[in-house]
Amino acid sequence: MAYTxxxxxxxxxxxxxxxxxxxxxxxxxxxxxxxxxxxxxxKASAQSLPEFWATITAPPVVASYRVSxxxxxxxxxxxxxxxxxxxxxxxxYNFWGKRLVDALIDLPFALPTAVAGITLSALYAxxxxxxxxLAPYGVKVAFTxxxxxxxxxFIGLPFVVRTIQPILQxxxxxxxxxxxxxGARRWQTxxxxxxxxxxxxxxxxFALAFARAxxxxxxxxxxxxxxxxxxxxxxxxxxxxxxxxxxxxxxxIAAVMLVVSFILLFLINGLQHWTARRSSYLSGExxx
Amino acid sequence: MAFNKTRHYILALTLGLGTLTNIAxxxxxxxxNVSYDPTRELYADYNAAFAKYWKEKTxxxxxIEQSHAGSAKQARALLDGLEGDVATLAxxxxxxxxxxxxxxxxxxxxxxxxxxxxPYTSTIVFLVRxxxxxxxxxxxxxAKEGVEVVTPNPKTSGGARWNYLAAxxxxxxxxxxNDETAKAFVKKIFDNVKVLDTGARGxxxxxxxxxxxxxxVTWENEAYLVLNELGKDDYEIVTPSLSILTEPxxxxxxxxxxxxxTEELAKAYLEHLYSPEGQDxxxxxxxxxxxxxxxxxxxxxxxxxxxxTLNELFGDWSKAQSVxxxxxxxxxxxxxx
Numbered sequence: 036m037a038y039t040x041x042x043x044x045x046x047x048x049x050x051x052x053x054x055x056x057x058x059x060x061x062x063x064x065x066x067x068x069x070x071x072x073x074x075x076x077x078k079a080s081a082q083s084l085p086e087f088w089a090t091i092t093a094p095p096v097v098a099s100y101r102v103s104x105x106x107x108x109x110x111x112x113x114x115x116x117x118x119x120x121x122x123x124x125x126x127x128y129n130f131w132g133k134r135l136v137d138a139l140i141d142l143p144f145a146l147p148t149a150v151a152g153i154t155l156s157a158l159y160a161x162x163x164x165x166x167x168x169l170a171p172y173g174v175k176v177a178f179t180x181x182x183x184x185x186x187x188x189f190i191g192l193p194f195v196v197r198t199i200q201p202i203l204q205x206x207x208x209x210x211x212x213x214x215x216x217x218g219a220r221r222w223q224t225x226x227x228x229x230x231x232x233x234x235x236x237x238x239x240x241f242a243l244a245f246a247r248a249x250x251x252x253x254x255x256x257x258x259x260x261x262x263x264x265x266x267x268x269x270x271x272x273x274x275x276x277x278x279x280x281x282x283x284x285x286x287x288i289a290a291v292m293l294v295v296s297f298i299l300l301f302l303i304n305g306l307q308h309w310t311a312r313r314s315s316y317l318s319g320e321x322x323x
Numbered sequence: 324m325a326f327n328k329t330r331h332y333i334l335a336l337t338l339g340l341g342t343l344t345n346i347a348x349x350x351x352x353x354x355x356n357v358s359y360d361p362t363r364e365l366y367a368d369y370n371a372a373f374a375k376y377w378k379e380k381t382x383x384x385x386x387i388e389q390s391h392a393g394s395a396k397q398a399r400a401l402l403d404g405l406e407g408d409v410a411t412l413a414x415x416x417x418x419x420x421x422x423x424x425x426x427x428x429x430x431x432x433x434x435x436x437x438x439x440x441x442p443y444t445s446t447i448v449f450l451v452r453x454x455x456x457x458x459x460x461x462x463x464x465x466a467k468e469g470v471e472v473v474t475p476n477p478k479t480s481g482g483a484r485w486n487y488l489a490a491x492x493x494x495x496x497x498x499x500x501n502d503e504t505a506k507a508f509v510k511k512i513f514d515n516v517k518v519l520d521t522g523a524r525g526x527x528x529x530x531x532x533x534x535x536x537x538x539x540v541t542w543e544n545e546a547y548l549v550l551n552e553l554g555k556d557d558y559e560i561v562t563p564s565l566s567i568l569t570e571p572x573x574x575x576x577x578x579x580x581x582x583x584x585t586e587e588l589a590k591a592y593l594e595h596l597y598s599p600e601g602q603d604x605x606x607x608x609x610x611x612x613x614x615x616x617x618x619x620x621x622x623x624x625x626x627x628x629x630x631x632t633l634n635e636l637f638g639d640w641s642k643a644q645s646v647x648x649x650x651x652x653x654x655x656x657x658x659x660x
Contacts, residue, residue, distance in 0.1 A: 090650075093650070093651075093655070093659065094659040095655065095658060095659050156533060157532070157533070160532075160533035160534060160535065161533075161534055161535065162533065162534035163533070177533065177535075178517055178518045178529075178533075178535060256521065260517055260518045260519065261476060261518065261519045261520065261521070262516065262517060262518070262519050262658075263519075263655075263658040263659065264658060264659065274479075275476070275478045275479055276650075277399060278393070278395040278396050278399050278478065278479050279395065279478060279648075279649070279650070280399070280402075280420060280424050281650060284650060
């Protein structure tokens with residue numbers, strides 16, 4: 036009781052129930068996230084250390100980390116640039132069909148990933164609508180790592196747009212006007228006024244798009260080509276191991292993915308926290 | 324309130340009647356066949372024929388549910404709890420794994436039906452684009468530079484494992500052939516593979532719909548299916564001089580069939596594959612029937628090819644699997660270099 040009261044006063048919330056909701060959060064997180072995650076590590080530890088090491092450092096496996104993480108980072112980066120542009124035009128301009136475009140952005144969320152993969156590979160294959168246009172220039176998209184990038188960019192788009200959009204809506208154009216009246220050039224306004232305010236949201240969008248891309252399986256396998264050492268993603272390798280009844284091997288690779296993803300997300304979150312503090316300081320609001 | 328009550332009575336009545344009729348007349352039985360990729364059309368046809376046969380024989384209406392995917396994937400699915408009454412997979416190893424990994428059937432499953440439980444056989448052939456622009460005639464043409472080959476991944480697809488062993492066996496049988504020359508030969512072929520799908524049907528789609536590759540290495544029955552379904556004007560079948568006799572076996576998944584009470588039905592379902600009717604349907608779908616009469620009837624549709632068996636060159640499946648397709652096996656070696 037005393038504990039609840041302290042906790043209550045410590046958080047100084049208007050709505051009571053800190054103890055209850057924290058307990059709920061912990062149970063919920065444990066059931067849905069922590070227990071399955073730790074199961075991966077327990078299963079992976081069925082192997083001896085040298086075995087584990089041999090599994091996770093085998094050349095095709097290492098090549099697949101490179102493919103998976105590089106394409107995911109790149110796809111998230113592309114989405115940050117073009118997703119921000121999209122969000123910008125959706126918030127700042129009015130045009131015919133704006134609502135339609137706004138609704139379309141969520142489609143990659145809703146579409147079964149296999150459908151997305153089949154559609155993309157049909158379009159980008161050398162006999163597809165887009166692929167046939169690129170083929171004369173010697174550009175092959177489907178069944179190469181480039182195809183993976185296309186699929187990952189597709190599925191990651193809504194994450195960036197939907198995280199930046201609300202922030203941009205709150206950022207009133209008056210800031211830009213004020214900057215202009217103070218003599219800032221357009222680039223300076225963008226660099227010192229708009230970007231700092233958006234950066235935390237951009238980083239969140241990046242993290243989400245990246246996380247989604249690393250775990251993506253369904254759409255990628257249809258367009259990737261899946262050739263070991265070249266275009267094989269780590270999730271496919273995990274599934275292949277499972278198909279061979281090599282559960283320990285599959286979980287070992289999964290554990291590596293989990294650790295690397297966690298470290299990367301942790302870094303991105305840290306960066307986001309740092310920029311959030313910086314930007315609130317710059318804009319003169321109360322820091323933290 | 325009154326309305327609610329009436330509704331309850333009606334509901335109870337309907338439920339009661341439903342149960343009664345079930346007991347009195349219903350002999351609706353269900354059977355699930357878990358199969359590999361290119362048997363979709365064969366079993367669609369066979370299931371209809373079997374349902375008719377079963378109805379005439381017992382009066383029961385049997386509804387057969389089909390499931391198709393890469394063979395190893397299907398074995399995995401059965402082990403993970405996909406309750407198939409029968410397994411009709413691409414190779415013995417995958418059905419063996421049902422015993423070794425999960426004890427879903429007995430160890431001697433392969434002795435339960437004639438011909439090592441393989442009611443049909445097939446072989447591995449090439450499908451090329453019309454006019455055969457790359458002049459592909461035999462296995463060595465697949466290893467040439469500039470030829471793009473399409474095959475599924477041997478780690479997930481049964482058909483691909485047959486493809487791999489067919490190429491390996493061809494190299495072994497050449498003058499001076501040994502495991503080293505065979506490995507180098509197969510490596511050259513797989514260096515020409517740009518897309519590795521997880522199952523045979525995926526590769527067919529890649530080759531035909533996506534226009535990838537010069538040659539598709541596939542089951543003979545799958546190649547004929549493509550020819551008939553997608554047009555003789557677009558593709559040609561090239562039968563190599565030497566290939567492997569593929570033996571896709573069938574078995575009752577005893578554990579699930581016992582649970583469902585469908586053991587008799589499942590057994591009859593597989594046995595009927597050996598009947599003249601079953602064998603005829605098999606031949607119609609370009610599998611090679613076991614039955615001499617059916618084989619004679621459909622013989623003209625298959626190009627002559629010399630065949631070697633798995634046992635002849637590779638021992639048995641568990642040996643072939645561990646040498647070639649396990650982690651660190653020859654496939655990993657040629658792809659990991």
